[in-house]
Amino acid sequence: MSTQINIENIGGITKPTKLTLKEGMNVIRAPNAVGKTSFIRAIQTMILPEDELKKRTEFLNDFATRGKVEMVMKNKTVYRTLRLGAEGLSVVGDALYKNGWKANLLSVAVPENDFLDNILKGKNLHDFFENFSETKNYKKLLEWCENRHYNLQRDLYRYTDDVTRLKNIRKQIEKYTKELENLGKERMKLKPIVENIKRGRVDKKLEEVSKKREKKNILYSRISELNYQIDIRKKDMPKLEKEIDRLDKEISEFHKTHPNVEKEIDKLWDKIIELRKVMDKAKDEVNEREVDISACEQGEGNRCRECGRPFTTEQRRKRQSDLRKQLTERRKELVSVESKIKETEIERDALIEERDRTLKYMSKELNEKSGTLTQYERDSKAWEKERNEKISEMNNVEKEITELEKALDPRTRGILQKAGEVESRVGETEGRLKGYNMEVEELSESQKIADQLQIKTEFLKSTIAYLTNRINELKDVVRKRFNERIKDVYEILGFKDFEKIEIDDMFQLTVRRKCGDRTRTQEINRLSTSERITIGVIVMLAGKEEYLPDFPFFVLDEVTTAYDPKRFEKIIDYLHHHVPYVVVTALAPTGEALHIEHKL
Amino acid sequence: MQDKLLSEFERIGIEAIKKGKTEELDKFLDGVVKNRDINLKRVIK
Numbered sequence: 313m314s315t316q317i318n319i320e321n322i323g324g325i326t327k328p329t330k331l332t333l334k335e336g337m338n339v340i341r342a343p344n345a346v347g348k349t350s351f352i353r354a355i356q357t358m359i360l361p362e363d364e365l366k367k368r369t370e371f372l373n374d375f376a377t378r379g380k381v382e383m384v385m386k387n388k389t390v391y392r393t394l395r396l397g398a399e400g401l402s403v404v405g406d407a408l409y410k411n412g413w414k415a416n417l418l419s420v421a422v423p424e425n426d427f428l429d430n431i432l433k434g435k436n437l438h439d440f441f442e443n444f445s446e447t448k449n450y451k452k453l454l455e456w457c458e459n460r461h462y463n464l465q466r467d468l469y470r471y472t473d474d475v476t477r478l479k480n481i482r483k484q485i486e487k488y489t490k491e492l493e494n495l496g497k498e499r500m501k502l503k504p505i506v507e508n509i510k511r512g513r514v515d516k517k518l519e520e521v522s523k524k525r526e527k528k529n530i531l532y533s534r535i536s537e538l539n540y541q542i543d544i545r546k547k548d549m550p551k552l553e554k555e556i557d558r559l560d561k562e563i564s565e566f567h568k569t570h571p572n573v574e575k576e577i578d579k580l581w582d583k584i585i586e587l588r589k590v591m592d593k594a595k596d597e598v599n600e601r602e603v604d605i606s607a608c609e610q611g612e613g614n615r616c617r618e619c620g621r622p623f624t625t626e627q628r629r630k631r632q633s634d635l636r637k638q639l640t641e642r643r644k645e646l647v648s649v650e651s652k653i654k655e656t657e658i659e660r661d662a663l664i665e666e667r668d669r670t671l672k673y674m675s676k677e678l679n680e681k682s683g684t685l686t687q688y689e690r691d692s693k694a695w696e697k698e699r700n701e702k703i704s705e706m707n708n709v710e711k712e713i714t715e716l717e718k719a720l721d722p723r724t725r726g727i728l729q730k731a732g733e734v735e736s737r738v739g740e741t742e743g744r745l746k747g748y749n750m751e752v753e754e755l756s757e758s759q760k761i762a763d764q765l766q767i768k769t770e771f772l773k774s775t776i777a778y779l780t781n782r783i784n785e786l787k788d789v790v791r792k793r794f795n796e797r798i799k800d801v802y803e804i805l806g807f808k809d810f811e812k813i814e815i816d817d818m819f820q821l822t823v824r825r826k827c828g829d830r831t832r833t834q835e836i837n838r839l840s841t842s843e844r845i846t847i848g849v850i851v852m853l854a855g856k857e858e859y860l861p862d863f864p865f866f867v868l869d870e871v872t873t874a875y876d877p878k879r880f881e882k883i884i885d886y887l888h889h890h891v892p893y894v895v896v897t898a899l900a901p902t903g904e905a906l907h908i909e910h911k912l
Numbered sequence: 913m914q915d916k917l918l919s920e921f922e923r924i925g926i927e928a929i930k931k932g933k934t935e936e937l938d939k940f941l942d943g944v945v946k947n948r949d950i951n952l953k954r955v956i957k
Contacts, residue, residue: 453925
């Protein structure tokens, strides 16, 4: 079985090149700067996921705007095209393998491989394992929970005052309800005595006193209620005034900073329109240069526009070089204009948002709060007026009672006075309770919302702990399985240098080495370069076994294999038995083209 | 019960994140408020 690879304009390979990989060992032999690295890049072009590939502008030949890799296999042909345009590098065609990110990290042993590089430098591998364990979604979910928890706690904080107030009121209600109960008992004791007095002496004056007392109690109860309502308003009004003041200041400040905001926004719009015109012009110029270069490469337009004579080779090269310089300049201009447009758009959007926030929402809030304050002032005035009227009315009733009671005998007067006092206190307490209950009604909605927020924040708190734990568990499972694979690969390879190679629970690669009778744990960066490279490739092989058992390629760069040829012979032998296509680059002293040696 | 609820949140949460529909997570939280023992499958339609 074989796979044909057609390459054009990838790295240093400019001319359409056909190479065939056969099952088994494929040694790419060539001198330096002939295209060995470019060949590996062609394989990576087929492997990497699109978003990753778009960042690899170095994969495309420096002087080309379009490059292509095609793989012709037994059952199918797949291809990928890279194109450099005004928006950067674009990719057409699907990746060869769905898990290209892992395939590139675990099957392409080149110095640019981040995973291998981190191993060689003894760096922590935590971030890679986070991706291997696919905890990305867990992390996103955790992030969502943390953000929501923060927002809900902030919302909950807004209700803290109300909830505390409600708690205090409930305590007061409890206190006054008890007091009312005691007063009720006292009233029950006095009731038969008062009734006996009434029965024994059908006295018009006594009846009148009772009626007046009842009236006084009603007045007293209403006065208490009004006092309570006035007190609440007195507490609320300064807060409201402060809020109004703040809003007023912010709006005035905005007017001072932006005396003519609409004109300012219009100016920014005009600037964007102007910049867009410049951008369109720059885009046209980029396209023109691209067309010119492409025509020039295909041999068109290689004549002098004035005299019509064909250009000499030197003139043609100069023309191509001039056109490329112009293209680079235009692209720079284009990028600069695009960034200016973005900046101006951000400035415009920020100003519009500030205008809306200040002039629409803040003004609306200011009007609403001012309206509420006016209503509060009106209410307070009306309540104070009513309270003063009721106080004066109650004083008159009290005077009348005193006058009437003078005519009664002292004992009867004493009992009736006591009964009257009890009734007054009952009225006062009932008035207070009525006021408290009114406020409880107002605040209970806040309490309901606060309760809901509390349940949510508590649940999210447990969720955050749970997810953090799950993420660690998942990463640990992956780490342990990875270590088992390392052990398997190492045993098959039959190396004896180390007792154990493992990724520890802090995701640091360590080795255990026997030293006489003792065993020592060593960090990777304490080992020799050849040992580190060997271990790096073993870890890659373990990862490939774990995640990509069916991925048909493994690529080894000569820089990797050159350090320890003896050990790499064994590794290559291992690969030979485990991977269908093994690609190894090797330096040849002479030659002008890439040459593949196949070994079964 | 709390453990069951958390693992249900994990399952639904990962699905919602994959689909990019985080509003489903808010629905779940409303469900927690409504009734801690509710059958959450009914809350997340």
